[in-house]
Amino acid sequence: MKAAVIVFPGSNCDRDIQVAIEQSTGQPCAMIWHKETTLPRLDLIVVPGGFSYGDYLRSGAMAAHSPIMRAVKAEADKGVAVLGICNGFQVLTEAHLLPGVLMKNRDLRFICRDVDLRVEATDTVFTRRYRKGQVVRFPIAHNDGNYFADPVTIKTLEDEGRVAFRYCDANGNVTEAANPNGSLNNIAGILNARRNVLGMMPHPERLADMLLGGIDGRPMFDGLVEALAA
């Protein structure tokens, strides 16, 4: 599987995701600077977490219009898998690769802790190694993770099974108390219509090695390799 991570000024999870991917692929994962305008042939493109452009104007707004994102969009349109984590999710919504927007957290606080998530969609290259309804624990670390979209968009996402992850309690119950940031319908991650683009606020790459205290994130990368290894 040929993978690359897009690096913006202010990205700070780019190396973590590189390590997680290389651990699963055994192949080097390329790092691509945002000023590049073309991409090599890839199976997976990752838009990493961080604070691209210092979150100026809106989180992800500047990065969404950087030169490389035109190429990312073109590849996504061809069906190449694109994964946006945290700030990467914000960038993908601002770039209109995914619908909706990540607003400031309900309680106006930066939240940095592990959360339980229910896996809702398993028919994707990202989530095939998880069971539907499985509860996994990933860290979140964000100020703007409050997913919002108009009612029609939310209905479409729900009807088409495009909610990939939802915030839940340890038993898998999707409750208001288990919603850390105010996201509509406890949405933590969504897919595009073609299901080759996933955006999510939680960080699978931060729990992909026992040294980090858990490996709940690892099946995502193993599954991607399984699905995309040429």
Place this chain on the structure above:
Amino acid sequence: MKAKVHVMFKEGVLDPQGKAVSHALAALGFKGVNEVRQGKYIELDLDEKNPDKARQSAEAMCKQLLANTVIETYAIEITE
């Protein structure tokens, strides 16, 4: 021309910052503040001399970058 752009949350979109400011004003003893909504104000200094064209150009900037029309509205004022 100058373009003065106000970007605000749409009606119905929760504005937690505005709410927090409203609570803080109440805590300071200011009475009769029904609601606070917080937005952004952006000034653009444009080469364009024609006000209509300046507005069109600012409008395109709002749509593409300055506002996220999923949650925000914008208002443009063109001045000399």
